[in-house]
Amino acid sequence: MGRIIINFCFLLTITSFLSLPLHQLAASSGEKLVTKVTLIRFADIAWVRVAASFPEQLVATRRYNITLDIKLIEVDGKLKKLLIKGIRVSIGSEYIEYVPDEPLSLTKVGDSRRVNVTIAPRFFASEMSPGDVRDATLKVDFSYHLEGTRAGGEEVIESGLYAVFASLPVRVVTPKTRVYVQPRVVTTYEPSYIVNFTVRVWVEGEGFVENVRVEVRGAPVQCYLLTTGRLEVGESRVLWTIMNVTELGPMAPERCRPSVLVTAVTPWGYVFSYTFSFTLELLKVRRVSAQVPDKVIALAYTPVKLSLEPAPEAKEEVTVLVSCDGRRLREVRYRPTIHVPLAPSPGLHEVRLTAYSKLQAPTSVTKVVEAVTVAPQLRVAAIEATESVRVEVLPLCAGSEVVVTVTSSEGGTVMEARLTDEQMSVAPATINGIEAAKGVAYVSLRGLGPGEYVIKVTYESGLGSVTRTLTYVVRRASPLEQLERFLSIIPLPTPMLLGVIAAAVAIPVAYAVLSRRRAEEVEEGE
Numbered sequence: 017m018g019r020i021i022i023n024f025c026f027l028l029t030i031t032s033f034l035s036l037p038l039h040q041l042a043a044s045s046g047e048k049l050v051t052k053v054t055l056i057r058f059a060d061i062a063w064v065r066v067a068a069s070f071p072e073q074l075v076a077t078r079r080y081n082i083t084l085d086i087k088l089i090e091v092d093g094k095l096k097k098l099l100i101k102g103i104r105v106s107i108g109s110e111y112i113e114y115v116p117d118e119p120l121s122l123t124k125v126g127d128s129r130r131v132n133v134t135i136a137p138r139f140f141a142s143e144m145s146p147g148d149v150r151d152a153t154l155k156v157d158f159s160y161h162l163e164g165t166r167a168g169g170e171e172v173i174e175s176g177l178y179a180v181f182a183s184l185p186v187r188v189v190t191p192k193t194r195v196y197v198q199p200r201v202v203t204t205y206e207p208s209y210i211v212n213f214t215v216r217v218w219v220e221g222e223g224f225v226e227n228v229r230v231e232v233r234g235a236p237v238q239c240y241l242l243t244t245g246r247l248e249v250g251e252s253r254v255l256w257t258i259m260n261v262t263e264l265g266p267m268a269p270e271r272c273r274p275s276v277l278v279t280a281v282t283p284w285g286y287v288f289s290y291t292f293s294f295t296l297e298l299l300k301v302r303r304v305s306a307q308v309p310d311k312v313i314a315l316a317y318t319p320v321k322l323s324l325e326p327a328p329e330a331k332e333e334v335t336v337l338v339s340c341d342g343r344r345l346r347e348v349r350y351r352p353t354i355h356v357p358l359a360p361s362p363g364l365h366e367v368r369l370t371a372y373s374k375l376q377a378p379t380s381v382t383k384v385v386e387a388v389t390v391a392p393q394l395r396v397a398a399i400e401a402t403e404s405v406r407v408e409v410l411p412l413c414a415g416s417e418v419v420v421t422v423t424s425s426e427g428g429t430v431m432e433a434r435l436t437d438e439q440m441s442v443a444p445a446t447i448n449g450i451e452a453a454k455g456v457a458y459v460s461l462r463g464l465g466p467g468e469y470v471i472k473v474t475y476e477s478g479l480g481s482v483t484r485t486l487t488y489v490v491r492r493a494s495p496l497e498q499l500e501r502f503l504s505i506i507p508l509p510t511p512m513l514l515g516v517i518a519a520a521v522a523i524p525v526a527y528a529v530l531s532r533r534r535a536e537e538v539e540e541g542e
Contacts, residue, residue: 048072052184055089059174061164062098063090064122066180068156076141076190076284077223079134084156086120087128095164098122102159104177105133107140107186108152119161137284140188145286146221147192154184191223193249195280195288201296205378206370209261209301213237215278217244218252225280225288230255235274235296236264247280261298261377272296299377302326306369306381309451314362314387315478316411317355317437317453319444324350324371337370337378346414355442355453357414359387390447394475396484404458405488409475410445412437412455416477420459422488423470430469433459466492 050072057063067085074080082105088098100120104113112135120129144150161175195217202212215230228244242255261268273295280288307321328334334350338358346356350371359365367385372378395408407418414437422431440455461471467490474483 050184052181054180056178056180058098058160058178059162059164059172060166061091061093061172062088062095062122062162063092064098065089066156068181068184070154070184070186072185073187073189074135074137074140076137076144076188076282078283079136080140081132081134082154082156084131084133085128086122086131088122088125091125091164093165093167095123095162097161097163099161100129100158101161103131103133104155104157104159105135106155106157107135107188108150110139110142111155112139137282141190141284144188144190144284146190146194146223146282148188148190150188152186152188154181154186155179156181156184190282190284190286192221193219193223193225193282194221195219195225195228197278197290199276199278199292201294205372206380208263209299209377211235211259211261211296211298212256213258213274213276214254214256215242215276216252216254217247217278217280219247219249219280221249223282224248225282228253228255228278228280231277231279232257233275233277235259235272236267236269262301265301268298268301270298270300272298300375302371302376302379304369304371304379304381306383308358308367308369308383308385311386311388311450312358313411313447313450313452313479314359314389315357315413315415316390317414317442317455318358319353319355319451319453320358320369321353322350322369322371323352328373329375332373332375334371334373334376337372339368339370340365355412355444358385360414362387362389388450389479390450392475392477392479392482393447394473394482394484396471396473396486398461398471398486398488399458402458403462403464404460405471405473405486407435407440407457407459407473407475408454409440409477410454411447411452411479412440412442413477413479416455416475418455418457419474419476421472421474422461422464423472425468430464431461435459461488461490464488464490466490 048071049069051067051069053065053067055063055065065087069083071080084103086100098121102113102115104111112133114131114133116131120131122129158178158180160178163173165171198216200214200216202214204210204212213232217228219225225247228247230242232240237257237259239257242257244253244255247253273293275291275293278290303325305323309318312318322336324334328350335347336350336354337347338345338356340359345360348354348356358367364384364386366382368380368382370378370380390411393410397406399406405420407420409416409418416437418435420433421429424430435457437455440457442453442455445452445454469488469490470485471488472483472485474481
């Protein structure tokens with residue numbers, strides 16, 4: 017029995033709740049509604065009661081219903097028909113007209129009709145900015161048609177516009193919506209020359225925006241118009257489009273002035289507008305081809321032949337970047353033949369050569385090579401004529417070093433020199449049938465006094481270390497050789513230097529000859 021009573025009470029509560037009018041249901045959900053009632057008379061015949069229920073505050077982020085309950089309560093005379101053909105709702109200077117599918121017919125006392133007129137933010141909050149508050153008046157007019165007979169027997173046919181509610185107070189509020197925009201232009205050159213136009217948009221404050229529109233003008237992008245749809249507070253969207261310069265080819269401009277237009281529309285029609293204009297300088301696109309050996313020596317300088325189309329301009333400085341498996345190895349200035357290391361270790365590697373300059377966009381060529389290791393070689397020779405030692409290494413390796421140590425006969429070190437791979441002259445060579453490069457350098461031995469010396473040369477590289485030694489003898493120089501060495505320090509042209517040496521020899525000889533002749537003349541006189 018207790019369960020039956022509980023179920024009955026629950027059913028009674030639900031039934032009572034569902035029997036509430038629509039505007040009372042809305043009020044129970046938190047929306048504060050106002051109800052106004054008026055009694056109007058049409059053509060002195062029909063008395064109609066009109067009750068209007070509407071929110072006392074309209075927030076410009078949603079739609080609202082104005083509910084009109086219309087009831088014929090009294091007739092003076094005889095009413096043939098009363099038709100409500102349309103309803104006009106005005107807020108401020110704006111109005112909206114509601115026209116039912118069929119006119120609302122009231123013919124006998126007790127007839128009633130209910131009408132819901134929906135109003136949108138673009139109607140009641142137009143021309144308002146975010147954060148505005150406006151007190152306005154709500155007005156309701158009926159467009160009607162009546163046919164009937166007054167109590168005195170006069171037949172009436174009347175049509176017109178009747179002001180049902182002339183001035184109902186209502187407050188209109190727009191949310192404090194803020195729209196932020198961050199444009200960005202990113203240029204990439206690999207694997208294609210692409211200019212990416214990116215716009216990040218986010219909303220803060222209150223409310224939302226119905227749509228954000230991004231338009232790119234003045235540049236041949238793939239898609240010039242982008243949209244987001246509805247964007248709530250706290251949400252962020254990134255819109256982007258690209259200009260593929262590589263695919264455009266000759267159609268790509270050398271210089272353009274694009275502009276990015278961003279507009280965000282609120283529910284009540286307010287538009288946030290941003291414009292970003294800038295100048296974009298585009299580099300020219302060239303093609304590069306390269307002849308790269310299939311097999312190379314790890315760490316070793318390798319000759320590579322390059323061809324650029326179109327060829328570099330007269331004052332253009334082109335740089336070639338060498339990468340292996342995505343790792344940068346070296347940058348060198350462009351020449352038809354360059355010597356660069358291609359692989360840092362043995363095995364199969366993907367080598368990429370990228371040519372670029374201030375006038376041309378970077379362009380690349382890739383090649384898979386097999387890298388092997390070999391034993392390094394070192395050749396050393398002393399050259400007495402130039403008082404130097406010639407060092408030749410094969411292959412020349414990146415990061416290698418040559419150490420030259422000169423030791424006297426007493427065992428003391430009198431000179432030491434170190435040469436890196438970048439300080440050595442590079443020349444093409446082959447080792448074990450593999451194309452590579454050799455490094456050559458000359459180390460001066462001038463300044464060593466007379467005596468016997470031991471020259472030790474060590475070549476240290478990632479492929480190993482090799483050492484060579486040789487004996488070098490410095491003999492005591494004659495006065496003429498000493499003079500020649502002294503004069504060689506003076507930067508004189510070769511003919512003038514020879515003349516000075518000849519004069520230095522001729523003057524003592526001439527002096528000796530003159531002295532002897534003078535002595536002979538003295539003897540003859542006696």
